[in-house]
Amino acid sequence: MSWRERLAQAGVLAGIVHGSRGFGGPYQASFSLSNRCNLRCIHCYFHSPLLRLPNFFDVREARGRRAAMPARDDVNGRQRLDAHPGHTRAIIDQLLGMGTWRFHFSGSGEPLLHADAIEFMARIKKAGRECVVNTNGTLIDGPTADVLVAMGLDELRVTTMAGTAETYARTHPGSPAGAFEELRERLRSLLERRSAAGARRPVVNLVYVVVRQNVEGLADFARFAREIGADGAILQPMDDVGDPQLAELVPTDAEAATVVRGLPQVRRTLDEGGLRHNLDRFLMVFNRRLDTRLLYRTIPCYMGWVSLRVQVGGDVYPCHRCYHPVGNAYESSVREIWNGPRYRSFRREAAFINKRGTPVDGCSCDSCCHNTTNVRIFQHLHPLSGSLRTLRQLCPAAGAYAGAAE
Numbered sequence: 001m002s003w004r005e006r007l008a009q010a011g012v013l014a015g016i017v018h019g020s021r022g023f024g025g026p027y028q029a030s031f032s033l034s035n036r037c038n039l040r041c042i043h044c045y046f047h048s049p050l051l052r053l054p055n056f057f058d059v060r061e062a063r064g065r066r067a068a069m070p071a072r073d074d075v076n077g078r079q080r081l082d083a084h085p086g087h088t089r090a091i092i093d094q095l096l097g098m099g100t101w102r103f104h105f106s107g108s109g110e111p112l113l114h115a116d117a118i119e120f121m122a123r124i125k126k127a128g129r130e131c132v133v134n135t136n137g138t139l140i141d142g143p144t145a146d147v148l149v150a151m152g153l154d155e156l157r158v159t160t161m162a163g164t165a166e167t168y169a170r171t172h173p174g175s176p177a178g179a180f181e182e183l184r185e186r187l188r189s190l191l192e193r194r195s196a197a198g199a200r201r202p203v204v205n206l207v208y209v210v211v212r213q214n215v216e217g218l219a220d221f222a223r224f225a226r227e228i229g230a231d232g233a234i235l236q237p238m239d240d241v242g243d244p245q246l247a248e249l250v251p252t253d254a255e256a257a258t259v260v261r262g263l264p265q266v267r268r269t270l271d272e273g274g275l276r277h278n279l280d281r282f283l284m285v286f287n288r289r290l291d292t293r294l295l296y297r298t299i300p301c302y303m304g305w306v307s308l309r310v311q312v313g314g315d316v317y318p319c320h321r322c323y324h325p326v327g328n329a330y331e332s333s334v335r336e337i338w339n340g341p342r343y344r345s346f347r348r349e350a351a352f353i354n355k356r357g358t359p360v361d362g363c364s365c366d367s368c369c370h371n372t373t374n375v376r377i378f379q380h381l382h383p384l385s386g387s388l389r390t391l392r393q394l395c396p397a398a399g400a401y402a403g404a405a406e
Contacts, residue, residue: 022338025098031106031111035108092124105120171214191204206233210286212249225273295374300350319363326346
């Protein structure tokens with residue numbers, strides 16, 4: 001671990017002890033570079049063909065509050081937007097100056113569609129920081145692969161949703177014939193070019209979001225990941241974010257049981273191939289097994305000291321489940337927002353979520369995707385009360401995961 005990463009972690013811990021202030025900058029910053037995408041993945045919050053409206057933050061909040069939805073033309077129009085290049089460079093430079101360690105490009109579209117995406121990544125790597133990219137992988141041609149390898153990009157998380165052409169077609173409606181085979185060859189080429197360069201990065205992890213259309217394909221996915229030489233496999237349960245159309249994708253109890261029965265074979269395939277995976281954590285959260293309402297009656301939320309998220313247009317949010325912006329980085333400096341009254345108010349409220357018993361205002365804490373980070377920090381700060389054994393007693397949902405992991 002470098003001294004910069006240690007310093008970033010120390011800032012997080014100092015802020016938690018203080019109670020509302022952030023020391024240094026956020027440990028990690030996430031960016032949405034583009035709202036555009038070249039695919040229509042069936043599970044996507046923004047581009048699924050099942051959607052009536054893309055699930056931008058204001059849409060999710062309006063649905064949760066049963067308020068009037070934003071105008072359809074306005075919401076759909078946002079799907080054509082990219083992050084402003086000059087503002088994005090300035091935000092990255094500010095965060096680098098504040099000591100932010102990890103940068104993550106993901107969000108509401110395909111990051112590599114942004115004309116300056118590679119430049120942004122190289123800027124971060126030149127500064128010696130960590131950079132992770134979520135992508136569908138279809139735009140990583142030979143020259144792009146060579147650039148990513150040369151800059152030492154840390155990780156590519158490639159959402160394939162499938163291990164065969166048939167499953168890929170079901171999970172990517174409208175994709176052209178041969179799309180899966182082309183993706184397979186692009187990923188193979190990337191890994192071969194990395195090997196030829198004698199490099200270990202970028203680490204390539206394949207992502208499989210479990211939906212009704214691919215519950216039978218996990219074994220194929222594991223074989224596919226092993227066959228192309230991927231470094232790891234990440235399984236994720238479908239989160240419908242309260243959208244009734246996406247809710248149709250969540251596996252039934254019978255389908256969930258099929259998935260669980262098949263996991264031992266998936267584990268053997270991945271383990272024998274030396275691939276890292278998250279099967280234990282997946283078991284914890286799959287099919288809503290982890291009730292984060294109960295978790296946050298036991299531990300606080302620390303994301304106000306850990307993260308910062310910048311959407312296309314510059315709005316800043318503390319995490320992926322908070323729908324009230326705490327500022328706009330196109331209009332104010334990141335430092336002003338990070339140390340401003342709205343961020344500090346969020347931290348104070350999140351720090352006492354377990355004692356208050358209600359979610360942070362404007363956040364979907366009941367379906368939190370940051371539970372693992374919060375549990376790890378809690379265990380670090382409270383090594384005795386934060387043990388898995390104690391969490392098993394205090395939080396049965398987390399305890400069920402601990403038992404499965406053991």
